[in-house]
Amino acid sequence: MRERLIQKLEQINKWRMQKISNRNFLIVCAFLVGIVGGLAAALLKGMTHFIAALLQDDIEWHFKYSLYLIFPLVGIFLSVLYVRKFMPGKKMEHGITPIIYAISRKSSRISPKNIYSQIITAAITVGSGGSSGLEAPIAFSGSAIGSNIGRLFGLSYKEVTMLLACGAAAGISGAFNSPIAGMIFAIEILLTEFSIPAFIPLLISSALAAVISRILYSEPLFHTAATDWEVKSIFFYILLAGLVGLYSVYFSKISNVVKNWFANIKNPYNKVWFSGISLGIMIFLFPALYGEGYITIQQMLDGHFNAIVKNSLFAEYRELAWVVVCYTVLTLFAKSFASLFTINGGGNGGVFGPSLVMGGLIGFAFAFGVNQTGFIQLNVPNFVMAGMAGALAGIMHAPLTSIFLIAEITGGYTLMVPLMLVSSISYLINRGVMKHSIYTKVLAESGDLISYEDKDRTVLSMMKLRYVLETNFVVLRPTETPLDRQSDIIHSKRNIFPIVDEKGKLVGIIYSERLFSILLGEEDGRDKTFAVLAQKPNDIILENEHMDVVMSKMNKEDVWILPVVNGDDHYLGFISKSSVFNKYRSLLIRQGQYLE
The missing domain is CATH 3.10.580.10 (CBS-domain)
Known part of the structure; x- marks a missing residue:
């Protein structure tokens, strides 16, 4: 049966090569990648939220504290178990780094197992309370879709690479309902040297994925009504940019430290116990760490500034403004460890989502804290959005992606100037200290990173x-x-x-x-x-x-x-x-x- 299918496919491909040029067929494949990528994004979001609702709904609140200690551990354990049972001899790759490595060293080849494995393990991890994001897994799944469609039809390296990038763009677009950000992400992170024709397949895949995802899972990521920024607050946006930039440097450095900690633990199940129990304790103290953390950011955008303290052990002090500020800062630093523990402990996810949450927390703590001085009254939701853009730009070295992503998912196009300012300054601070982003540092150190600034080294690598x-x-x-x-x-x-x-x-x-x-x-x-x-x-x-x-x-x-x-x-x-x-x-x- 399999041989007959392969023969039939070869016949179709021969007919296709005679009738349709590769350039035109690439557009057809981009349509296909966009549709499948959109379906994958909707499936991942739906599965994750179904698992989260299944675990949380209809549970009396006084039991939830205890269950928070168990759910993340179970989620990470099930993810590790899945990898060891259904991916023998392999370990689960996660994040954007393996995608970049595939382009640099593996002729853009990604195993087809990543199409569904990324979705399953990410949904289990994050749905069970793992403090990581869904965006990197869906970008990975989308890249695998594009790579394997290109290889299926015998396309060349450059064409397979383009479809891989189309898949990543479709994944980001479908996850956030943000087609422009998905396209820019693919160009800024994966296709660092491109020409104008590259836009067309990326636009098609990204747009289709957003349409498919919105049809199947229409709930937007954030609801907000952004108001225009004020000139008198521009100095404070600059201060925020400096804080976010410094924090992005801290997060980049601490990620290496945590990675080395877990590298010294050889038994994968010991990693599960250590990360799961640690994560459960952190969530017990800081409930906002449960899952992606977008609910907390939405509450801040809605003006519920004390919501982060409301369901914690310190709920009785939620009316004290400085308690809210201090607790937010503690949650911020706890989030950095929670996300890294989730990923390095065996769970699947990425730092894309956590970067947004950490940036939002910085923006909130800064603006809400300044307001308590009485010196000036800042628009807190605007600073939350600016902080999100700044953190993403600094940690990922992707300022354009961060600007358009926040503008699209929040409808904050009126904030373009602050978003541009905060993103660029944060990026420059991180780039000044960390030459490479959190995604490319390991590849650069091993010589596996394509760099168009040094073409000789790139080709040799x-x-x-x-x-x-x-x-x-x-x-x-x-x-x-x-x-x-x-x-x-x-x-x-x-x-x-x-x-x-x-x-x-x-x-x-x-x-x-x-x-x-x-x-x-x-x-x-x-x-x-x-x-x-x-x-x-x-x-x-x-x-x-x-x-x-x-x-x-x-x-x-x-x-x-x-x-x-x-x-x-x-x-x-x-x-x-x-x-x-x-x-x-x-x-x-x-x-x-x-x-x-």
Whole structure:
């Protein structure tokens, strides 16, 4: 049955290639990706809110505190269990980083399992109270949809990459009902170098996803009536931008610390216990940490400024303004740990949503606190929205996405100037301290990040050593002599010979010029073994080294060819500048076609 399906698909694809150009077919695929991406976004939101309602509705309030200790732990446990049972030998990838890695190092290939696994695990995690966001999982699921549709129809790398970005745009658009922000997200985060024609497929996918999502799940993310900003408050928007920028630096740094904590816990179920119990305690103290946290932000936008304290252990002090401010600040810092514990403990989700919530909390605490001084009265909801934009811009290094996302989901187009100001300043502060965003830092450190600021390094990072490894060399043994291998040496087309022992370890190398000199009697050594004649190579290349390191070694030693060994010093072959330059040229051509 499967073989017949594959044959039928191949026949359809052959007919398609004869009748429809790839450029036009890409538009058709963008329609398909948009529709499926919109369905996936609606499904994820519906599943998450169904699970949340199932766990919370019809439960007496005095029991909820106790259940808050259990629900997040159960959600993370079920997510880990799903991965270990239904994705054997694999771990759940989450966030935007794996999408960027797929573009950089995996020819934009994403496993089809991520289409549904991201939705299932994210719905379980967040619906059960995990303090993370749904946006990264749905962007990941959408990217997997686009990648696999492109591969299904045998499209090229640049076309598959475009459909992957269309899927991510569709996911963000469907999650937020914000087609412009979805498109800009794909361009700003995934397609960092693009041309005008790239807009068309992205627009189609993003718009269709928003339509489909709105039809199936029409409830908007936020309800607000933004009022115009006042010139006299512009100084306070600048102060807010500075605070948000500094906090985004703190969050970027603390994310690495938490990640290292959990990396030291080898047993995945121990991670579940530690993160689940810790998260339950934090939610017990700060109920606003339960789930995404958007309900708390909506209450602030509605003017219910003491709602964050209302259902907590400190509810009796909710009328004291400074208690509200201090409690909000504590909730803010707790949110950073809660979201990171959820993700690193085994739950699925991203920091996209938590960034919005943390930014909103900063904006609220700042504006509400300033109002208590009596010096000036600031519009608190406006500052909540500006804080959301600033946090997203700083943490993700995506100022345009943050501006248009907040403007779309809140209807706050009247706040464009404050949004632009806060987002840009926050972004510049974070970028000044953290060269890379929270998504790209790990990839940059491992050399797996495409950077269009350094095209040579970018192309080299796309190159895999095994594709330029040359193995057609005559191998000499340490116990042999030049006379023993005279015929092989004379007829060899290579000018270098590896000397390898019986265990496969590289002993040394010897060049043809010296061997010919010995065989012609110009140099003594015809009866000497290769163990004696071997010379140490200028340097060696390890099989897992990146190509920019390889070229650095070659340039440092001013050599054209170097031997390659594995971790046990076993000889694998040679790598030459000629093979690297040939591969470099082919990749440069492909990169040039990336988004034509």
